[in-house]
Amino acid sequence: MAAHAERVDARPHSLTSSAMIEVRDLVKRYPKRPVNAVDGTSFEVPRGEVFGLLGPNGAGKTTTVGILTTRVRLTGGAASIAGVDVAAHPVMVRRHIAVVPQRNNLDRSLSARQNLLFHAAYFGMSRREREERADFLLDQFGLEGRGDDKVDNYSGGMAQRLMIARALMHEPDVLFLDEPTTGLDPQARLFVWDRVRELHGRGLTILLTTHDMDEADQLCRRVAIMDHGRILALDTPAALKTLIPGASALELHIARLDDDALAALLASLDEIPEVERVEQVEASGTVMPTSAGAPWPEAPAPNASAAPAEETVIRLYGPREPALIGRASTVVAEHGAQLTDIHISGATLEDVFIQLTGRALR
Amino acid sequence: MAAIAGSESGVNSGALRAFLAICWRDIFVVGRQFPVFIAQVLLQPLFLLFIFGRVLPDLGFARGSYATTLLPGVISLTMGFTAMQSTALPLVLEFSFTREIEDRLLAPLPVALVGVQKIVIASLRGLLAGAVIFPLGALILGHNFHLSSAHIPLVILFCILASLLGSGIGLCMGTFVEPSQINIMFAVIFTPLFFTGCTQYPWALLSRIEWFQIVTLFNPITYASEGLRGTLVPQMAHMQIWISLLALIGFIVGFCSLGIYGFVRRAID
Numbered sequence: 247m248a249a250h251a252e253r254v255d256a257r258p259h260s261l262t263s264s265a266m267i268e269v270r271d272l273v274k275r276y277p278k279r280p281v282n283a284v285d286g287t288s289f290e291v292p293r294g295e296v297f298g299l300l301g302p303n304g305a306g307k308t309t310t311v312g313i314l315t316t317r318v319r320l321t322g323g324a325a326s327i328a329g330v331d332v333a334a335h336p337v338m339v340r341r342h343i344a345v346v347p348q349r350n351n352l353d354r355s356l357s358a359r360q361n362l363l364f365h366a367a368y369f370g371m372s373r374r375e376r377e378e379r380a381d382f383l384l385d386q387f388g389l390e391g392r393g394d395d396k397v398d399n400y401s402g403g404m405a406q407r408l409m410i411a412r413a414l415m416h417e418p419d420v421l422f423l424d425e426p427t428t429g430l431d432p433q434a435r436l437f438v439w440d441r442v443r444e445l446h447g448r449g450l451t452i453l454l455t456t457h458d459m460d461e462a463d464q465l466c467r468r469v470a471i472m473d474h475g476r477i478l479a480l481d482t483p484a485a486l487k488t489l490i491p492g493a494s495a496l497e498l499h500i501a502r503l504d505d506d507a508l509a510a511l512l513a514s515l516d517e518i519p520e521v522e523r524v525e526q527v528e529a530s531g532t533v534m535p536t537s538a539g540a541p542w543p544e545a546p547a548p549n550a551s552a553a554p555a556e557e558t559v560i561r562l563y564g565p566r567e568p569a570l571i572g573r574a575s576t577v578v579a580e581h582g583a584q585l586t587d588i589h590i591s592g593a594t595l596e597d598v599f600i601q602l603t604g605r606a607l608r
Numbered sequence: 609m610a611a612i613a614g615s616e617s618g619v620n621s622g623a624l625r626a627f628l629a630i631c632w633r634d635i636f637v638v639g640r641q642f643p644v645f646i647a648q649v650l651l652q653p654l655f656l657l658f659i660f661g662r663v664l665p666d667l668g669f670a671r672g673s674y675a676t677t678l679l680p681g682v683i684s685l686t687m688g689f690t691a692m693q694s695t696a697l698p699l700v701l702e703f704s705f706t707r708e709i710e711d712r713l714l715a716p717l718p719v720a721l722v723g724v725q726k727i728v729i730a731s732l733r734g735l736l737a738g739a740v741i742f743p744l745g746a747l748i749l750g751h752n753f754h755l756s757s758a759h760i761p762l763v764i765l766f767c768i769l770a771s772l773l774g775s776g777i778g779l780c781m782g783t784f785v786e787p788s789q790i791n792i793m794f795a796v797i798f799t800p801l802f803f804t805g806c807t808q809y810p811w812a813l814l815s816r817i818e819w820f821q822i823v824t825l826f827n828p829i830t831y832a833s834e835g836l837r838g839t840l841v842p843q844m845a846h847m848q849i850w851i852s853l854l855a856l857i858g859f860i861v862g863f864c865s866l867g868i869y870g871f872v873r874r875a876i877d
Binding site: 276309312315317318319335337338340341343344345347349350351352353354355356361364365367368369370412 | 619622625626629630633636637641707708710712713714716718719876877
């Protein structure tokens with residue numbers, strides 16, 4: 247819920263000068279395809295930001311990342327990493343970046359540790375440097391003692407951790423993570439999230455693509471939602487959630503009142519100056535309240551299961567819900583009603599995603 | 609590292625170091641799997657030499673001198689096919705199933721050089737396999753083993769060219785053949801290459817079957833076999849050495865350029 251209350255400046259700290267990733271009117275058209283895979287995309291990621299690229303399959307995320315990581319040739323527009331043009335100087339760009347792919351691409355002819363050592367050797371690190379760093383990273387990624395194992399014997403989670411460790415061997419400035427936790431168990435997922443936060447803390451710029459809205463919400467400072475090769479929305483997760491009109495509301499749970507008392511209470515609540523609209527939601531007990539007409543499913547109240555069998559749920563809409571809490575609870579108390587729960591309900595990133603990209607299967 | 613990334617010469621020396629490191633990775637892997645590599649490479653020539661150079665002459669189906677015709681062909685075939693198999697199959701696998709090559713494609717060197725590196729290592733593997741055939745041939749063929757030492761530099765040159773040729777053909781196959789068609793590749797490409805490359809017969813004598821003599825001219829292995837035949841057993845009928853040499857170089861340039869083009873096309877969308 248903390249993220250819901252957060253309001254961060256949606257713009258990068260400073261334009262162009264500190265942009266680590268810069269994409270301008272990017273176009274990619276594959277031969278013999280009727281539409282552009284990437285169709286005039288622009289965005290910037292400042293140094294040190296964790297940036298999320300969200301979109302359904304085929305939205306153009308992978309192609310965009312492919313261009314930025316020098317594996318896909320762009321058709322139009324421009325892209326640069328750390329100020330270096332990806333089309334003109336791909337070799338120089340590769341020194342700045344590291345890629346953690348979605349699918350295991352570890353070198354199966356080598357042990358885990360050798361995977362790290364050879365990767366560093368490709369980047370010209372000295373033997374001592376790469377051995378020290380390999381040991382450090384194996385340790386940091388919970389793989390100590392498993393360095394000499396064949397990577398074939400690694401579980402999905404271990405392979406993912408090793409791939410992140412490998413990416414960090416040459417100390418890149420920008421890390422590309424392609425769906426970093428898809429298919430991982432919850433422990434491995436949390437572990438990867440913690441490492442991403444740590445890397446962010448150390449100033450690494452990270453671009454991650456994901457289908458996991460929770461992941462984007464948790465990790466990314468800003469998120470771009472992409473579909474059909476275009477960016478549909480780009481903002482902080484908190485700001486994106488406000489894209490759905492009336493997405494957030496102050497929700498009051500009140501022990502059941504008789505109809506007259508309820509009508510009086512609703513009228514009083516409506517008189518609070520900051521309240522734009524009052525809505526009574528059909529609800530009782532353990533049944534999850536659903537607001538009529540809202541296009542998104544309602545998140546369950548934190549203590550829904552502990553709520554008494556009979557209660558009324560009232561929603562207050564206004565520009566700043568937290569400011570309403572004091573007034574609303576006073577009004578409820580004045581009417582002699584019993585407040586059983588109060589919280590701010592909001593749209594999730596997934597609601598925004600579905601709203602923007604539709605429900606059709608890809 | 610950022611300092612290195614800044615300058616053009618830094619990029620070049622970085623690319624060279626990356627190239628050498630990638631070569632070292634392949635040598636390291638071959639070294640670790642050396643017994644497997646030797647078995648994989650040598651069983652075919654071993655049986656070829658044994659059956660055609662030893663068993664058939666001993667049974668009276670071929671003359672003892674046939675072994676002398678056969679040996680240069682088997683050497684060129686072994687080098688060419690070893691180099692070919694060292695690029696073709698691993699590339700198909702690395703690009704599709706294991707994706708192992710991705711880490712090297714993201715190394716700080718031009719992608720084409722990763723393709724060149726494949727040719728270099730595959731050729732070294734071919735040369736190594738070819739080098740083992742000499743003692744193996746002496747062992748199996750016994751008193752039928754007669755090779756001339758008059759043209760050693762040319763022999764070495766033809767060995768290098770035969771290996772390069774195999775690598776180039778392999779690089780083309782590895783990058784143009786779809787993963788789902790690997791089995792077809794072996795049947796449709798390897799088999800004709802194996803039998804029409806003048807390895808088991810000298811080209812000059814094919815004048816009796818003229819249409820087949822023409823067919824063999826389209827197989828680049830022919831020129832490697834004939835070149836080695838001309839330099840290792842000059843007393844036998846063979847194609848003129850300069851023709852073999854020019855044709856081989858032509859095929860190598862063609863296949864290697866096409867292979868590197870295919871490699872870059874495969875590596876970068």
